[in-house]
Amino acid sequence: MKATIFQGSGKIEVREVPDPVIQNPDEAIVKITYSCICGSDLWYYRGLSPLEVGGRIGHEFMGIVEAVGENVKNIKPGDLVVAPFVASDGTCPECLVGQTRLCRNFKFWGTQGYDGGQGQKVRVPMADGTLFVIPKDKAKDEHMMRALLPLSDVLGTGHHAAVSAGVKQGSTVAVVGDGAVGLCAVAASKRLGALRIFLVSTHEDRAEIGKKFGATDIIAARGEEAIRQIKVATGDLGVDCALECVGTPESWDACFGAVRKGGNIGAVGVPHGVADIPVSRIFTANIGVKGSGAPVAHYIPELMPDVLSGKLDVSDIFTKTIPLSDIAQGYKDMDERKEIKVLIKL
Amino acid sequence: MKATIFQGSGKIEVREVPDPVIQNPDEAIVKITYSCICGSDLWYYRGLSPLEVGGRIGHEFMGIVEAVGENVKNIKPGDLVVAPFVASDGTCPECLVGQTRLCRNFKFWGTQGYDGGQGQKVRVPMADGTLFVIPKDKAKDEHMMRALLPLSDVLGTGHHAAVSAGVKQGSTVAVVGDGAVGLCAVAASKRLGALRIFLVSTHEDRAEIGKKFGATDIIAARGEEAIRQIKVATGDLGVDCALECVGTPESWDACFGAVRKGGNIGAVGVPHGVADIPVSRIFTANIGVKGSGAPVAHYIPELMPDVLSGKLDVSDIFTKTIPLSDIAQGYKDMDERKEIKVLIKL
Numbered sequence: 005m006k007a008t009i010f011q012g013s014g015k016i017e018v019r020e021v022p023d024p025v026i027q028n029p030d031e032a033i034v035k036i037t038y039s040c041i042c043g044s045d046l047w048y049y050r051g052l053s054p055l056e057v058g059g060r061i062g063h064e065f066m067g068i069v070e071a072v073g074e075n076v077k078n079i080k081p082g083d084l085v086v087a088p089f090v091a092s093d094g095t096c097p098e099c100l101v102g103q104t105r106l107c108r109n110f111k112f113w114g115t116q117g118y119d120g121g122q123g124q125k126v127r128v129p130m131a132d133g134t135l136f137v138i139p140k141d142k143a144k145d146e147h148m149m150r151a152l153l154p155l156s157d158v159l160g161t162g163h164h165a166a167v168s169a170g171v172k173q174g175s176t177v178a179v180v181g182d183g184a185v186g187l188c189a190v191a192a193s194k195r196l197g198a199l200r201i202f203l204v205s206t207h208e209d210r211a212e213i214g215k216k217f218g219a220t221d222i223i224a225a226r227g228e229e230a231i232r233q234i235k236v237a238t239g240d241l242g243v244d245c246a247l248e249c250v251g252t253p254e255s256w257d258a259c260f261g262a263v264r265k266g267g268n269i270g271a272v273g274v275p276h277g278v279a280d281i282p283v284s285r286i287f288t289a290n291i292g293v294k295g296s297g298a299p300v301a302h303y304i305p306e307l308m309p310d311v312l313s314g315k316l317d318v319s320d321i322f323t324k325t326i327p328l329s330d331i332a333q334g335y336k337d338m339d340e341r342k343e344i345k346v347l348i349k350l
Numbered sequence: 351m352k353a354t355i356f357q358g359s360g361k362i363e364v365r366e367v368p369d370p371v372i373q374n375p376d377e378a379i380v381k382i383t384y385s386c387i388c389g390s391d392l393w394y395y396r397g398l399s400p401l402e403v404g405g406r407i408g409h410e411f412m413g414i415v416e417a418v419g420e421n422v423k424n425i426k427p428g429d430l431v432v433a434p435f436v437a438s439d440g441t442c443p444e445c446l447v448g449q450t451r452l453c454r455n456f457k458f459w460g461t462q463g464y465d466g467g468q469g470q471k472v473r474v475p476m477a478d479g480t481l482f483v484i485p486k487d488k489a490k491d492e493h494m495m496r497a498l499l500p501l502s503d504v505l506g507t508g509h510h511a512a513v514s515a516g517v518k519q520g521s522t523v524a525v526v527g528d529g530a531v532g533l534c535a536v537a538a539s540k541r542l543g544a545l546r547i548f549l550v551s552t553h554e555d556r557a558e559i560g561k562k563f564g565a566t567d568i569i570a571a572r573g574e575e576a577i578r579q580i581k582v583a584t585g586d587l588g589v590d591c592a593l594e595c596v597g598t599p600e601s602w603d604a605c606f607g608a609v610r611k612g613g614n615i616g617a618v619g620v621p622h623g624v625a626d627i628p629v630s631r632i633f634t635a636n637i638g639v640k641g642s643g644a645p646v647a648h649y650i651p652e653l654m655p656d657v658l659s660g661k662l663d664v665s666d667i668f669t670k671t672i673p674l675s676d677i678a679q680g681y682k683d684m685d686e687r688k689e690i691k692v693l694i695k696l
Contacts, residue, residue, distance in 0.1 A: 097610075098610075101590075240443065264444075265444050290449060295632065296612075296635065
C-alpha cells in the first residue's frame with residue numbers, strides 16, 4: 005500500500021509501505037476512501053513543531069472497515085466509518101465525561117507506531133471508541149462524503165470553540181480566524197442559535213464561504229481596527245462569545261478586545277507563542293476563557309445527524325480535490341494559502 | 351449621625367459626621383438597620399490594599415428608606431431595602447446583560463465622596479438600580495434579616511463562584527476557602543443542584559457550618575494533600591467545578607489541582623499575588639476559568655425569593671453581633687479569625 009511520509013520540513017512523499025495488520029484484539033483495519041490535509045499538519049511542514057522524520061502523517065480520514073480484532077463489538081467489516089483526530093477508548097473516566105481528546109489511553113495517528121491518516125489503509129487502535137459508523141447508503145454520495153469528513157477534526161473543533169465560549173440561542177459571536185476551523189466555528193455557532201456572527205477576515209474568498217456558513221458581518225480588518233469595528237457594531241458593548249481559531253498572540257488579543265464584559269472566549273487554535281494570561285485580564289472584566297484540542301469523538305454523535313440531514317454542510321472548506329499521489333502539491337498549496345483545505349480522494 | 355472611619359492600617363473609629371442629604375435627583379437616603387464587616391475590608395485594615403485615611407468604610411447594609419430624589423421611581427420612603435456592594439444604574443449596556451458590578455457608572459461605597467455602609471445612614475446613588483425592596487412584613491423577623499443581609503455581597507459572591515464554574519444539577523464541586531464567601535459558595539452550589547460538594551477546611555467550626563450548608567465531604571488538609579484526597583474521592587478524576595474563594599496563589603493551585611479535565615474554575619477571591627495563568631494550564635486540560643467581583647445586583651432578584659422562603663439561609667456566617675460602637679473590636683476579631691463574619695445591629 006501507499007502512505008504519506010514526512011521527510012522533514014517542506015518534504016512530503018508518498019511511499020510504498022507494508023499493509024497494516026491487526027496487532028491487538030481491539031483494533032480494526034480501515035481502507036481509506038477520503039482523507040485531507042489539516043492546518044495543524046502545516047506546523048510540522050513548516051518546521052514549527054517536531055515530528056519524526058521518515059514517519060507517517062495525517063489524522064483526518066474516513067473509509068471502509070476491512071477487518072476487526074476479536075474484541076471489537078460495535079464495528080464490523082464493510083462498515084463505512086469516520087475517525088476523530090485522536091483515537092480514544094471511550095471507556096476511561098475522562099471519556100465518560102466527554103473529554104475524549106484527553107482519554108487516558110489516547111493515541112495520535114502517525115506516532116508511537118500507529119499509521120497516519122494520509123495513506124491507503126490504517127490500523128485503528130481501540131476501534132470501538134474511535135470509529136463512528138456512517139449509514140452505508142450514503143457511500144456513493146460524494147458531496148455527502150465531503151460534508152462528513154470534517155467530523156474527523158475541523159467541524160468538531162469549530163463546534164468546540166463555540167461550546168467552550170458558551171454560544172447559545174441569541175448569542176453574538178466573533179470568530180477570529182478564517183481558516184477551515186474558523187469557518188466551521190461560524191457554521192457551528194449558527195447551528196447553536198447565534199443571532200449575529202462576526203467573521204474577522206481580510207480574504208474575500210474565505211469571507212464568502214463564511215457568509216454562506218452563517219456569518220452576518222464580515223470584519224475585513226485586523227488588530228485594533230477589527231476590535232473597533234466590532235465594538236461600534238455592538239453599541240460599544242462587545243460580543244458575548246469570541247472564538248479563538250488561530251493560536252497567536254494577535255488572535256488572543258483580538259478576542260479579549262472583542263468580547264464584552266462577562267463574555268467568554270472559546271479557544272481552539274493550538275497556542276504558538278501565546279503569553280500567559282494575566283489574571284487581571286480575566287478578573288477585572290469577568291471574562292471566561294476555555295478551550296483545548298477538541299473532544300471530537302464526543303461531538304460526532306451530536307453533529308453527524310445534522311450533517312446527514314443536510315442541515316450542517318461545511319463541504320465548501322475543501323477548495324481542491326487531489327489523488328494521494330499529488331499530496332506534496334496539496335501541502336504546498338495550503339502552505340501558500342492558495343487553498344483553504346485539500347481533500348484527498350483515494 | 352455616627353459612621354465608621356478608616357484611620358489607617360489597624361485603626362477603625364466611630365465618629366460623628368453630618369447627616370447625608372440628597373445631592374442628585376436619582377439618590378435616596380437610607381437609615382441603616384443592619385450592616386456587617388467584609389473579609390475584603392480586612393485588606394485595608396491589614397494595609398494590603400490602599401484606602402483613603404479619614405474616609406468612610408463598609409459596603410454591606412440594609413435599612414429603611416428615609417427620602418428619595420425626584421427622579422427615583424421604584425423606591426419610596428418607608429421601604430425596607432438591601433443594597434449590593436457597588437451601586438449600579440441598572441440601565442447601561444453592561445447592566446442590561448447582567449454585569450452590574452461592571453456598570454459604566456458604578457460607585458463604590460466609601461469612595462468618591464459616597465458614604466460607607468458601616469454607619470447610621472447612607473446616601474445611595476442611582477437608587478432605582480441599586481436598592482432592592484424586601485417585603486416589609488419581614489422587618490421584625492431578626493433571623494430573616496440576618497439571612498437577607500448576605501444578599502448585599504457574600505451570598506451573591508458565593509453564587510457567582512458557582513455560576514462562573516457552571517455548577518448545575520448533578521455537579522461535583524470543590525470549594526477552596528472556608529470564609530463567609532466559601533461557605534456561601536457551598537450553599538449556592540447546593541441550591542444549584544450539586545450532588546457532591548467538597549469543602550477544603552482545616553477549621554472544625556467552619557467545616558460544621560459548611561456541612562449545614564450542604565458540604566458532603568470536608569477535606570481537612572491543604573495544598574497537595576487536599577488535592578490528593580479530592581482525587582481519591584472522585585476516582586482519580588477530579589471535580590467538575592472548583593470554586594476559588596480566597597485569591598492566593600495557593601488557592602488557585604488547589605483549584606487547578608482539584609478540577610477534572612474539561613472542568614471549570616469559578617474565581618471570586620480578589621487576586622493577591624496570583625501569577626499569570628499559563629495558557630498551557632488551560633489548553634492542555636480543557637480547563638475553563640472565569641470569575642470577578644460578583645454582579646450582586648443582577649443576582650438579588652433570583653436569590654431573594656429563596657431566602658424569603660427559608661430555602662436559602664446562610665445566616666450562620668454571622669458568628670457575632672455587635673453595636674456600631676464596638677466595630678473596632680469586630681474588625682480585630684475578624685482579623686484574628688476569631689469570628690467568620692461580624693454583624694452590626696444599628
